[in-house]
Amino acid sequence: MSNVRVCVDVVGGDEKPQVVLDGIEAALAADPDIEVLAVGPAEIVNLFAAAHARVEALEAPDIIAMDDDPIRAVMTKRKSSIVLACRAIKKGNADAFFSAGSTGAMTAAATAYVTPFRYQAEGKKQPVRPCLTNALPNRAGGLTVLCDMGANPDVEVDDMVRFAQMGSAYARVVLGIEHPRVGLLANGTEDEKGSNFTKACFPAMKAAVPGFVGNCEGTDLTSGNFDVVVADGMSGNIALKATEGAAKFLLQELKGAFMASLGTKIAALLIKKQMREIKAKLSGDAKGGAILLGLRGVVLIGHGATSVEAVKNGTLAAAEAVRAGLVENVANSMDGIVL
Template sequence: MTTICVDVMGSDREPSVLLEGVAKALELDPQLKVLVAGDASVVEPFARDHERAEALVTTEVIAMDEHPASAVRKKKDASIVRAASAVRAGQADGLFSAGSTGAVLTAATFGIGRIKGIRRPALTLAAPGISGKKTVLLDCGANADVQPDVIVQFAHMGRAYAQVVLGVDEPRVALLCNGSEETKGSELALSYHKALAEGNCGFVGNAEGTDLLAGTFDVIVADGFTGNVALKTIEGTAKFIVSRVKAAAGESKRAGLGALMLKPALKTVAGELSGDEMGGAVLLGLRAPVVKGHGSTSAEAVASGTLACARAARGQLCERIAKACEKAE
């Protein structure tokens, strides 16, 4: 049995949506146990109704717009803080939350702790690619300001993730930049490039925004500011295209019929880009797997995020990343 602690509070959605997702996950994975953290009125009835669920009653919630560090410090009984403590205490093997990125990051970093030697955890996604090959993208938004030596750690973690999760032997690592030539970049990006080139981390050069979904590289690293802008731009572009196709479908019978026939394909690609398929982003660099769902998550996304977290715990993702990073030192 693998136990995942699910924080059902603090997202943009009602706790009932998250619990619906947890129920789905329990149904799909008979080896899964959950510890649901949240208000008593919400988690206790759920635990009563579900065999492999236990309630972790908490009384506080960290809201989306609160300052993460001070909120985590002050609200000792916040669902995300208690969830992290439960993982540290061994009551759960991993954590899923769709709360504020800053709050999850802070609570998990202090509560669960970092892998030895890792300075900053990074929000990590495996993006689909045209070539059929996935690309590990980090940092998608955990750290807006990143030093060159931390970018090198991201490269090592991303490489370990590509080896462990995607089964790539020699992952090719690139830096997200404003041009493929090595002379391109802001002063900051140039300092990243230099550190990566000296970092013995599989670095092969610069990637551009066009490479993110092409499958050209196995790993693309960026600071959390740039990575977050890129990730949300992917999301926005997919939405734009879907809205244009819908509008066209409403304008002519022919296009309407075409859209209907293509619907399964369009739904699949939209899903691939929504992050739901991937089950949210993993916070890499911590001692246990922490999966962060989208703030406006869905029951499906909560289910796949919880299952992804359980798979990561079973596959000993964090232990293997720790080993890979240790070897790279």
């Protein structure tokens, strides 16, 4: 099939551009059918493109920093890597975009330039809210999709229904789960549990989301009882970060335990390989980043503290999403999308 062209942000994230460049090289080596549009400062991307056959440069003099106000930054830094990359997708100069930059700025720029799907409501076409989505490892040995992970702190019932439909499409297309089991994140699994808001979402999701099982709770991010956990961006983000925090806490406790005595230090050596595997599983580097669903293009957001492995996998995952037709599949999974 024809090449997929992924735009990669050389200055996205907290690490030096060299980390991103090394990640791009690794991705190019792993997949001969991708091309990369490297976006960033002229002196970096031009040199890199000159040295690599399948790389083209997109010069971006501005950088949006992690602590910039997202919407203001997107409006004023029109020549930033994030804005130019999103415009490149719109113009058809790239099929997908990967950056480890600010989630807020990525969401704002993608909404403005990659543009969301629209649905008919109140006599006019409204934009779909982009839904930040990723898959986390679970206790059943599989992956559980969490959406929204933080793009939309305040949402309406209809948004939650669309998040569920989009998350379900992601589970089908990206994870290959034929009939995803979808749960609504609440404070208990019983039907009557929840806040006034989730209680209003429940019947709407039951009516419009295939595979809707009912309420789930915080433990179900990792229980394996659900393939898709649906939440507003506030609850989803809190659940995700509480999970990350708990993993960090436990790994620190383990580190202390392994240092306790000569015997435990020997134990650490004996189980070193397995511990490394567990840490890799938890790090998220293997997946590369979270995807913004609901847009007319593939936009993947990596973790700010990125790595060569994460950039490589994020770039490859972006290309895979294009090949799998994720954008079309997501659009088709939602009710009432008007093109």
